[in-house]
Amino acid sequence: MRTNPRIRIAPTVPAAAFSAESAFCQIMTGLISRESIALRTKDICLWIAFGLMPVILTTSSSVAQQDRLYIGTYTSDGSISKGIYTCLFDRTTGALSEPKLAAENADPSFLTIHPSGKFLYAVNEVSPGPGRGDGSVTAFRILPDGQLSLINSRASQGGLPCHLNVDATGKFLLVANYMGGNIVVFPLTEDGGLGKITSSVQHEGSGIDKSRQEMSHAHSINLSSDNRFAYAADLGIDQVKIYRFDAAGGTLTAAMPAEVSVTAGGGPRHFSLHPKELFAYTNNELTAMVTAFQRDPETGGLTAIQEISTLPAGYNGLRSTAECLVHPSGRFLYVSNRGHESIAVYSIDQQSGKLRLVAITQTGGKEPRNFFIHPNGLWLIAENQNTDNINVFSINQNTGAISPTTHTIRVGRPVCIRMLASSQP
Secondary structure, X not given: OOOXXXXXXXXXXXXXHHXXXXXXXXXXXXXXXXXXXXXXXXXXXXXXXXXXXXXXXXXXXXXXXXXXXXXXXXXXXXXXXXXXXXXXXXXXXXXXXXXXXXXXXOOOOOEEEOOOOOEEEEEEOOOOOOOOOOOEEEEEEEOXXXXXXXXXXXXXXXXXXXXXXXXXXXXXXXXXXOOOOEEEEEEEOOOOOEOOOOEEEEOOOOOXXXXXXXXXXXXXXXXXXXXXXXXXXXXXXXXXXXXXXXXXXXXXXXXXXXXEEOOOOOXXXXXXXXXXXXXXXXXEOOOOEEXXXXXXXXXXXXXXEEEEEOOOOOOOOOOEEEEEEEOOOOOEEEEEXXXXXXXXXXXXXXXXOOEEEEEEEEOXXXXXXXXXXXXXXXXXXXXXXXXXXEEEEEEOOOOOOEEEEEEEEEOOOEEEEEEEOOOOO
């Protein structure tokens, strides 16, 4: 809602493969001679058996080190943006290529990419109708050169659609409507198009902040990795709604428990699950607090265990958080602050899920929104909506703290970044 290097090998690969990989890389790059490495035949066999040779050979090329990014923006209110932009990101150096327009589209603020890597979906965060209005959602085909080709568009059954995600099967798209105060589910056709809505759940209620919580405001929708539960953070009613998701029919029904509440007036906005999914976090937009939860994997239920500020002591300016994301390692949590123009970094206790503040770092612009953490865990890319810039930060792997780099690009009113991995078509 607008108002407000090197590639790491997965830890499951045996240690023997690591030593062989390291030796092979050094041989191939000419850093040391074969004779100086005690590389046993069985190590090489293990290395090949676990499929590491094609990985190393592929990632040595400049193409394989780059990932294509797509950038969602606002195109209204004097923005220089015309729609969805794309650029390449070098996962080794952190460099961004010059952004190019991938498709013209109206206020495509949030994006999501289909698991196949063939399609991209965007909310069109508009509300042209009376009352709760009606925004729209647009489906695109991703072309080989990174451009986007329109498939179709459908009304979102609510105003200001602001967040969306594709389920694990790739058959359904879930959308949160801010003004509609509801969650809807679209079936996806084989060619990536949007079908007719299969499920719609309406949130009811209000909160104590009459200027922002006069009604329900669904602000995000996320799914558990097993595809069984969906979580909808609702700013207007101070709750995270919990749904059972039926991946056969694309329907949502209330789970038991059906919701968890945050402190009154908090305004939960976005939601992030820990990789082990025993913990979860939501950023409260209106109070600049983060709520930590313990999660029951069987019921999907959440229990609040901690609330912690995203701002430094003594700060008296605007309080407005935008995004929260758990680091791929599960060791850190990041939250963006609008007004303070920063990202707060926390360490996560792996036993309890509780947070400890590590640092609060300026983003180099105004109105930081969503941000992107690369799957390799080395980089954070922050979009500053009101200064039209996107900045890259390196991530300290020991503390989680972020440090600015020299890599930056200019895009009109950037809001969201999503990645098409180089391994995808």
